[in-house]
Amino acid sequence: CTESYAERYYNRRDVQGAMHANTTAIPYKWTACSDMLLKHWGDTQFSMLPTYKELMAAGLRIWVFSGDTDSVVPVTATRFSLNHLHLTIKIPWYPWYSGREVGGWTEVYEGLTFATVRGAGHEVPLFQPKRGFRLFKSFLGGNALPKS
């Protein structure tokens, strides 16, 4: 529902003025999504897996997380896809913790960390803000998620 609150707020002239936005009088309302772009989207990469391989080889820190109550790009979708990277396991599968509760499960591979977030939908930080923040802190710190 929060999407509709954004549509109200960002279409206010005083908000646009404060944000230095819409200075050229765009001929349509501010919307959260552009249906026009979605409808006419051109090139799309069928699989990102080759790009992941290239980026892992470059030594980037890569974390992939998944809220486990999303059915649009669900956790099994991500796991099926990542499985085809044939990654080497560095730290085997374990539950990670946030505030004395299981925050989800995680596995650390060579070059990539995967983590689920328990009880979170598609927008993980919206549905589980504390767990999402914990995940972000671990990512930034370059640390595995806490085991207790």
Added chain:
Amino acid sequence: TEQQARDRITALPGQPTVAFAQFSGYVTVNEQHGRALFYWLTEAATDAGRKPLLLWLNGGPGCSSIAYGASEEIGPFRINKTGSSLFLNKYSWNREANILFLESPAGVGFSYTNTSSDLRTSGDERTAEDALVFLVRWMQRFPQYRYRDFYISGESYAGHYVPQLAEKILNYNKGFSKPFINLKGFLVGNAVTDNHYDMVGTVTYWWTHSMISDRTYRSILSHCNFTATKNSPPCQRAIDYAMNHEFGDIDQYSIYTPAC
């Protein structure tokens, strides 16, 4: 810089008092077509000068707007029901990093193009190119973020935007002995990764979470191979049946949450 000063947000309407600085405005990414991308930077609440920079992108395609990451998820402010005021997000990621939100590509949110055909010709490649140009030019405007540890994050179709931009940055950086875009890594959530495996995994999720019947599960598996960009008509009919007759009135983005 002068432009940086012009982009500073004094206060947003209905905003509570905060200690961090905010900036927003436009960066032109293509002069010929008149494409300009809108950004919103919310600096870290403490020690902003030392904390890393995180660029957040959302999904769609066509939905990487400030409605999601900034206003629903990791940004410092949430919007109240009437759109009249803002309140603080206790778990804002700007407790740990400077957060840069980008409305991308042109045509999303406040980002615009002066060439209307751009709205019908967008795709992965141009989105990544424009995002790189944005970043290079934005760092000219905000030189304090050059050489700073830099990360990219996002969700959903940002599973394309984020690694594609990372790849562009790596290629761009090859021209520098000490690159000023100091990309360290990225994290993506519920990210579109591989059309085939994603769809097989999605249908599996629907079945294992009892969202669809055994019969529909078998029907989808027998009619869909998920190897083409577009589903065949029998495959699409099987999926439509699941969505229209078996899912029920749920929020597909969070299956145990009441629908809006």
